[in-house]
Amino acid sequence: MNRLIYIPVALLVFVASCNTQKKASKFRFDMPEAGTLVPLGESVPLKMVFPEDVSSFDSVVYSMDGEVLARKTDSTMVSLDTEKAAFGSRTLSAKLYHNGEERVAYSNIVVVPPAPKRYGFKVVAEYPHDLNAYTQGLEFDENGALYESTGFESSGRNGKSSLRKVNYQNGEVLQKIELDTQYFGEGLTLVGDKIIQLTWRSDVGFVYNKNTFAKIGEFTYGQSREGWGLCYDGTRLIKSDGTSRLYFLNKDTYAEEGFIEVYDSKGPLDSLNELELIDGKVYANVYTKDIIVIIDPETGAVEAEINLIGIHPEKADYNNELNGIAYDRRGGRLFVTGKLWSKLYHIELIER
Template sequence: MKNYNVLSVILLAMTISNCGGTKKGENTIFNFNTSTFAAKYTPEQALNLEILNLESKDVDSTVYYVNDSKVGVTNGLAKLTFELKDQKLGYQNLKALVFYEGENSEATARVELVSSVQPKLLKYKIVNIHPHDTLSFTEGLEFYKDTLYESTGQKGASYFRKYDYKTGKIYKQVNLDSKYFGEGITFLNDKLYQLTWQEKTGFIYDANTLKLEKTFAFTKDIEGWGMTNDGKNIYQSDGTEKIWTTNPENLEMLDYINVYSGKAKIKSINELEYINGKFYANVWQKDAIAVVNPKNGAVEGIIDLSGLRKMVKNTTAEVLNGIAYNPKTGTIFVTGKNWDKTFEITVSE
C-alpha cells in the first residue's frame, strides 16, 4: 500500500492559505508583495519578503516581524529573506512596520508552513487481548507503577479507576460530580492530573491515595481532550490540530504545536501518549494512531488499527480511543469507547 493511500484512514482536513495581504484599517500605502508567495511552504524553504510602495513614499526603514517576533530591519524597502527551518508548522503571520516621512504604517499578510515529511505506515502485532468494561466511555489510559488507570467521559458517568487489566478487577474508582464530563489523565511527580471536556476545569490528585488535592482552571479558552507528559512538561489536546505544552507547577498553557501530515492539517487530536520521544495520538472518529514529532508537529508514522475494530463484538462500541505505554513490557495498550477488549500490541516499521 502506498503511503499517500494510507493517509485516507486519518481525517485530513485540508486548509487553504490566505496569502493575500491584509490591510490595517484604511491603510493603502504599503502592502506585502504576495505575488511572490507560494500557496504553502515547507521548513526547507525561505520567505522572500518585499513591500510594495503604493503611493511612492520616501521610506526610511522597514522592520519585519514573523508571528510577532522581530526578524530583521532593512534600509528603505529593501527585501528580506527569512529561513523557515525553525518555525513551527501552521500559519506564519507576517508584519512589516514601515517608517516614512516622519510617520509609520503597517502591512500584514500570512502564509502556511506545512510538513515535508512523508509518514510511514507502521505495522503492529497483537501480543495479548484483555477484557475491557463495555460501560467505560474511554477518554484516557495510562500506566502508573505497573498498574493501568483509565478515565471516562459522559456526564453522570465520568470516573477514573485503577484496575487489573488481565482480569478487569477494579482496585479503586473515583467518580466525578455529574456536572463534569471527564477527559484525559496523566501522572507526573506523584500527581494524577485530569481534564474535563467543556467545563474548562482540571483536577490534581495524590497519585498514591487518589485523594483530590486541587482544582484548576484552564488558562486558555479551549476544550480538554487528551493528556500526557514527557517527565517534565504536561501536554494536552483540545480537539483541534493543536497540542499544548502546559507547566505542571501552575498549569499555565505555554505554547502549542500544530499537527500536520504532509500538506494537510490533522484536526480532532484526542487521547495522547508520549512514547520514546514521540506523541502517539488518537484522531477522533478514525481507527488510527498518528505518531507525531513533538518539536514541530509533523506526523512521521501512522498505525492503521481498523483491524482491531473488527474484532470488537460489542454492538454499542464507539471510536478507538485510549493509548497506554507499559515501560515494563515495552508494549502499548489500546482500546476504544465502550469496547469489550483492550489490545496489547507492539509497533514496528
C-alpha cells in the first residue's frame, strides 16, 4: 500500500527560501564552469557572483595554480590567457577581501591541445609475420635488422613470451630466446649494443646483449604501474604503462626521472601502448583501437592521429589488436603489425 505524505506548503517555501539565500550569500565562480575544456591559447573569462551582503569590497585577487593573475577593486570580469598554461587541470581561485575578512571561491579548467592532424594510410608493401607472435614491441636497428618482443600467445596457440631477431622480408626468425613462464613480455627498445625489454605486471625489465641475447641485467619499475611500451630518444628511455602517462627513465640506471601526462583535444588519453620514436616525436598505439597517435614528448600534446582501420582484414575481435610500430631510419620507412597478425605492413601516411 502506498501512502501519500503531505508536506505543508509553507515549509516548502521556507526551505526554498533558505536555499536561495544561501546561494545568494556565497562568493562563487559564475564562469568558467568547473571542468571546462579550454584549447591551449584561448582566453577564458573569469566572472564572479558576489554575495548580496557585500556592496563594496577592498579587492579581489585571481590566481591559477597559486600564481596571481590579477588584482581588481571592482566586479568586472578578468580575462585569463592560457597561452603558456600546462596541459591538464588548472585550479582557479578568487579571494575576496571585505571588512578585514577573506572569502575564497574555487573552480578549474582543463587545458587541452588543439584538435590533432588526421592521417589515413597507404599500404606500400606487405611482408610475412609469424602468426604465433603476440607482438608487444618492434624495432629496427641501424642495419635494418628487426627485433621483436612477444607476450603469451592465446586462442589455443602454443608458445611463450620471447625476444626475437627477425628477417622482416620473409618473416624468418633468425634468433630467439623465450622468457620464463612467469613473465609476460612487453615493449622493447635498443640502446647501443643493448636490448631493453619490459614485462607486464612483474615489475621488472630485462637488459640483454644485442648480439648474443645473453641477459646482462635487470631493473625494477618505479612509480609506473606496469610495463607496456618502450622507446629511446637518444638521451633517455620513454615508457608507457597503459595510462595517460609517459615516464622518462635514465638510459644507464633505468630509474624513473619524471613523467608527462598525454592529452588530446578531449582530455587525458589513456591506454598508451607500444611506442616508437620518429623524428623526435613519440608514436604510440592506443590499446584496442586501430589508431596510432603522435605525441610531443616535451609537452604531452597529441599532435596527430593515424587512422589504420581496415589495414588488416583478417583481424579478429579479441586478442588481435594493432600493436607494433617500427621505423627503418635508413630508408625512412614506417612499418606496423599487430598481435598474432600474419602480415607486417610498410605504410605511408596520407594527410586528410
